[in-house]
Amino acid sequence: MRNSPSNTLLSVPSGGLQISEFPPPQLITDKTKIYFSLIIPTYKERENIVRLVKVLSELLEEVIPDDYELIVVDDDSPDRTWEVAQSMMAEYPNLRVMRRQQERGLSSAVIRGWQVARGSVLGVIDGDLQHPPEVLAQLLRSIEQGADLAVASRHIDGGGVSRWSAVRRFLSRGAQVLGLIFLPGVLGRVSDPMSGYFMVRRRCIAGVTLNPVGYKILLEVIARGNVAEIAEVGYVFCERKQGESKVTWKQYVEYLHHLLRLRLTTTQVGQKFSFPIGRFLRFGLVGLSGVFVDMAILYLLSDPSTLALPLTRSKIIAGEIAIFNNFLWNDAWTFADVAMQQQEWHHRAKRFLKFNLVCLAGLLINVLVLNLVFNFVIPNRYIANLIAIAVATIWNFWVNLKLSWRVTDVK
Ligand code: GDD
Numbered sequence: 001m002r003n004s005p006s007n008t009l010l011s012v013p014s015g016g017l018q019i020s021e022f023p024p025p026q027l028i029t030d031k032t033k034i035y036f037s038l039i040i041p042t043y044k045e046r047e048n049i050v051r052l053v054k055v056l057s058e059l060l061e062e063v064i065p066d067d068y069e070l071i072v073v074d075d076d077s078p079d080r081t082w083e084v085a086q087s088m089m090a091e092y093p094n095l096r097v098m099r100r101q102q103e104r105g106l107s108s109a110v111i112r113g114w115q116v117a118r119g120s121v122l123g124v125i126d127g128d129l130q131h132p133p134e135v136l137a138q139l140l141r142s143i144e145q146g147a148d149l150a151v152a153s154r155h156i157d158g159g160g161v162s163r164w165s166a167v168r169r170f171l172s173r174g175a176q177v178l179g180l181i182f183l184p185g186v187l188g189r190v191s192d193p194m195s196g197y198f199m200v201r202r203r204c205i206a207g208v209t210l211n212p213v214g215y216k217i218l219l220e221v222i223a224r225g226n227v228a229e230i231a232e233v234g235y236v237f238c239e240r241k242q243g244e245s246k247v248t249w250k251q252y253v254e255y256l257h258h259l260l261r262l263r264l265t266t267t268q269v270g271q272k273f274s275f276p277i278g279r280f281l282r283f284g285l286v287g288l289s290g291v292f293v294d295m296a297i298l299y300l301l302s303d304p305s306t307l308a309l310p311l312t313r314s315k316i317i318a319g320e321i322a323i324f325n326n327f328l329w330n331d332a333w334t335f336a337d338v339a340m341q342q343q344e345w346h347h348r349a350k351r352f353l354k355f356n357l358v359c360l361a362g363l364l365i366n367v368l369v370l371n372l373v374f375n376f377v378i379p380n381r382y383i384a385n386l387i388a389i390a391v392a393t394i395w396n397f398w399v400n401l402k403l404s405w406r407v408t409d410v411k
């Protein structure tokens with residue numbers, strides 16, 4: 001028997017945003033068990049939905065024939081996306097459609113979809129074809145191989161963004177760095193915590209109340225769920241061909257709000273967080289070697305008995321050579337395991353550029369903390385400087401670990 005005999009719309013769950021351990025009883029009569037439920041949140045995606053449902057159905061029919069459902073959750077789009085989706089239900093029996101009129105928002109749409117889902121694996125994909133459907137097969141395979149959560153990532157091998165402006169890239173990265181500082185145990189676990197394309201085993205999020213603000217549902221799943229093993233699959237974020245993005249400055253504010261709320265309300269954030277102490281020690285030693293390089297070059301360039309160049313110019317050159325020295329050692333030693341996998345020169349150059357930028361920001365942090373501590377906390381410049389150096393070192397280590405060499409929780 002196929003799933004939906006009629007083309008009635010799904011009723012919208014109300015109350016808390018909690019996902020039950022077992023699919024909702026009123027639906028079990030349909031088919032006792034289903035493997036995979038994929039939510040497609042939509043708002044004004046009339047132009048995309050037909051093609052997306054077609055492609056997804058063909059693909060899933062091949063991988064897990066009739067063992068899946070597609071759930072479109074539309075927020076009463078003015079272009080009547082829900083109606084278009086509904087009209088496809090006769091042709092695609094595994095398609096179900098929800099039209100929400102009381103609530104709005106991407107994350108809550110996804111959760112409402114999961115609440116009526118029957119699958120033991122719950123997924124989400126954008127409704128605008130920016131997430132390449134082929135990746136689904138790989139994500140499903142990762143789950144089969146034991147992952148609790150499989151995330152499509154733009155930031156690992158095979159991943160990328162097609163034509164993002166420098167501004168959007170910068171904002172996206174800035175948001176990630178902020179999260180790495182506030183919630184290291186959550187954002188540090190994956191290379192692309194902003195991904196809106198992933199799947200998770202139901203049992204990992206069953207029973208917990210998800211309470212996201214804004215767009216970033218994945219953060220919520222990692223922070224509140226019970227996720228042990230994570231897998232990542234690279235994908236290229238395609239350009240939108242139809243319709244437009246709903247992201248505005250408001251999503252950035254909501255993101256900050258979300259980070260803050262997760263920080264204040266989750267306790268397990270600290271528990272899962274393990275600091276890579278060995279790497280940190282190596283990083284520290286390399287940093288120390290940089291001090292000597294810096295000193296030696298400064299001497300060679302600026303000392304009256306040697307080249308006697310102006311001090312500032314000498315220091316800039318000495319500093320950059322020290323950074324280069326540190327990079328080489330970190331690449332060959334501290335993060336050798338990661339660097340080994342990406343040896344091409346353009347990968348190295350990219351890492352070096354990132355390392356440079358992070359260390360430059362580290363220098364600013366160093367000066368800032370020194371001033372703050374000296375003026376407001378401990379009026380002793382050497383103690384203040386030690387604290388500033390410690391903070392900057394941790395910054396340099398952590399952000400380079402996550403962005404330049406990208407060490408995540410993933411196998
Ligand atoms: N139901 C519902 N309600 N759907 C929404 C809403 C809403 O309020 N807002 C957006 N959507 C749907 C869109 O119709 C689209 O299918 C999907 O959510 C993503 O929205 P976009 O506006 O296209 O977002 P984006 O392309 O800028 O960003 C996406 O990709 C990022 C990178 O992977 C989102 O998936 C982000 O969450 C993701 O981080």
Ligand code: MN
Pocket residue numbers: 126128130240245
């Ligand atoms: Mn989009």
